[in-house]
Amino acid sequence: MMTFNYSNPTNIIFGQGQITAIQHKIPASAKVLLLYGGGSIKDNGIYQQVTQALSENSVLEFSGITPNPTVEHLDKAVALAKAQSITFILAVGGGSVIDGAKYVAAAACYNGTGWDILEGKHTVDKALPIGCILTLPATGSESNTASVVSKAATQDKLAFLSPTVQPQFAVLDPDAMKTLPARQLANGIADAWVHTCEQYLTVQEGAWVQDGYAEALLKTLLRLANTFEQQDDQWRANLMWSANQALNGLIGAGVTQDWATHMIGHELTALYGVDHARSLAIIQPSLLRNQLHLKQGKLEQMGEAVFGLDAGKDLAERTIDAIEAFYHKLDIATRLTDYGNNKQAAVEAVLAKMEAHGLLAIGEHQSITLEESRTILQTAIA
Template sequence: MENFDFYAPTRMLFGKGKVTALPEQMKPYGTRVLLVYGGGSIKINGIYDTVQSVLTEAGFVLSELSGVTPNPRIDAVRCGVALAWENHVDMVLAVGGGSSVDCAKVIAAGACYEGDPWELVKDPSKITDALPVFTVLTMSATGSEMNPTAVITNPETKEKQGVHSGYLYPKASVLDPTYLYTLPAIQTAAGVADIMSHIFEGYFKKTEDAYVQDKFSEGILKTCIKWGPVALTEPENYSARANIMWAASMALNGLCGCGKAGKWSCHAMGHQLGAYYDITHGISLAIVTPAWMRYILSEETVDKFVDYAINVWGFPRETDKFALANMGIDATEHFFMDCGLPSHLSELGIDDSNFQAMAEAAVPYANLDTQAYVPLHVEDVVNIYRACL
């Protein structure tokens, strides 16, 4: 196990009705709040009214940035920064899924920076301060409610890039499983794929003796496999929503990946699909991940895939390790398909016309050729994309 620092300072307010505990967490930071949210579903399902009522009754003054899209764009961040300055806000509150939370985080940093906020995405070392960030989660996927990372897209340059800074940890996050009841099935499924991919990226690493982390990871994966289908067939099953919601936070708060060095592979490739085609992040990962698994399966990696097949999917040990490894990979792909997710890029109307450019961007973005679990060069990434057609 590698040396590591583990720090997860976000207060998690988990359970039905916990939004009423949010004002007490926000009061030390002021009264002026920038509310950041997406396309308006929170107004339809009543969450917007609930949050607004709780905060205004507690004496907070709200300004708003609405319309944050999936794969949040830098233009929305710029608008949010302008609103933060104009209204002299003390903090930023995201109500929504990972896109709203990520947008809010970079707004919070941009409000304390004199230059263009895209500079902060490109070079997070320029983040030297940020407004306090709070979240009310309405979708479980990214884990952004409990980590210091955001992902922002620049459509003009076709870049989708992550930014990581200790200043971006939310101060507190509200996780009410009932807020997930009205999610469309495709968003629930994509969220489960996203959670599982976060685990895969930490699970499949060269570090061999991080036993505790691997057992955490296997447990969270089994949670997704057990409760994801239940959430899809019984949208108002509280246990299913609660377990998936907590799994998302645990998958990417550093717990499972600490002590395991190396860069992520599928996210680097998935981000390029988001940058070029604006597809839902979890869907891109559900398509790319099985293809990546098959591509990197070798004598050097087969034992890890055997562990995965046995400990996560429950397959009995067999003498043919490669057959067992492929059973685990096939089960992963079939699980995503059974959840209603596409398994090929061609189903989304994507052809190979941009694969070379996407691969040339993905490799240096994540140092895939030197720091990935299995090093990937440009031609390897192109081949994986082609396997996804």
């Protein structure tokens, strides 16, 4: 096990009816920029709860943040934050809204072009304080330091990390999920699944606690998929908590991590508009089969511990088959079918973006070269 330093300062406020708690977490003197998406929070009552809790604050609103938020739209919020001397950012939504809020919080404290942050030209050392109310469990962005933002003009999707954008608090009220469509819930399960796998399906290094906790999360997500029609209070609470725990830094502390599935999947999303979670489901089975010789030990461990498969020479292969069946149970495809009907052009387009972004050797062993990525894509694209 590697040496590590773990801290997660986000205050998690979990449970039904907890949105009112934000009035004790945001100073009454704060000038708040409220960020949200397409307006569904006004239909399900969340907006009303938020505005009531913020009744003592000066509040400005910025809406319309889409899945895979674009810098073109978010820069308007940055300009607003600067012009109105905003002192606190409150994100109400899923991972895209929260990721967008992190970008706004950082770019509002930077005099240059915000996209510099994503391109690594500016290291974020200051940001406005952030709080969030989670409405769609998936990314874990509500209690980590990561943000992913797209640039529509160039079809780029890039990430940045900074402790300065770690939310101060996150309200996780499972009731906020009650009106979500089945597709978004399935995406949340799949997203959390791959987040866990990226930190677990690497190498065996004796991290019993991290492995055991990752396996508990995977078994929970598998159970959620197998009981997808249940969707009662207990089901929603377990999805919300497991998605948070999958990417709050705990199961990745001191262990080797992968993230190659995300790196390739981001390009599918940027180029073809594939839902983030579905891009991961398209790439992961093909990537695991390509890297079987390096991941066999952990695949076999997962097969026995998570899926209850019997030991055998083909256990790793059967584990990948079980992972693929897990996605199909959620009605999530594991091959890309909508890419313009020119497979080779799609493969080359993704590879060109990967090369431009410096993704020449990825994965925990840096063994996925562009040629290996080509092989993975050839299998992943129908």
